[in-house]
Amino acid sequence: MSGERRKKRMTMPKKREDLERIVEEVEATHAHEHGHEHHHHHGDVDEVLTVMELLIDSLNATVKNLEARLNQQSMELARIYKVLAYIVQSLAHENRHEKAKALKEAIKILEST
Numbered sequence: 001m002s003g004e005r006r007k008k009r010m011t012m013p014k015k016r017e018d019l020e021r022i023v024e025e026v027e028a029t030h031a032h033e034h035g036h037e038h039h040h041h042h043g044d045v046d047e048v049l050t051v052m053e054l055l056i057d058s059l060n061a062t063v064k065n066l067e068a069r070l071n072q073q074s075m076e077l078a079r080i081y082k083v084l085a086y087i088v089q090s091l092a093h094e095n096r097h098e099k100a101k102a103l104k105e106a107i108k109i110l111e112s113t
Helices: 003-008 016-092 096-111
Strands: none
Touching: 016 096
16 A cells, blocks of 8 residues: 555544444445546545545454453453362361361452452
C-alpha cells in the first residue's frame, strides 16, 4: 500500500455501535453515489478497500482484547485449581497439623489477589 493510504488510516473504534455507525455512513454514501457509479467506480473500490482495512483492524483489536481476557481468565482458573488442590489435601490428611497447613496454603493463594 502506498504511504498516502497509510496516512488516511485511523484508529478503529472499539465499540460495536461506533462500527455500525461507520458502516451505515459508508452504505449511505454508496447509495448516494450509486447513480454516479460510471464516473466514480475507481473511487468506490478505494473506499471499499479502506473500509475493509478498518474492519480488519477492528477485528484484530477485538481478537487482542479477547486473547488478553482469555489469558487473565486462564490464570484465575489455575489459581482456583491450586486452592481446590490444597482443600482436597486438607480433607485427605488425618493429622490436624497437616490439615491446617494445607488450608493455610489455600488461604495464602486467595489473599494474593
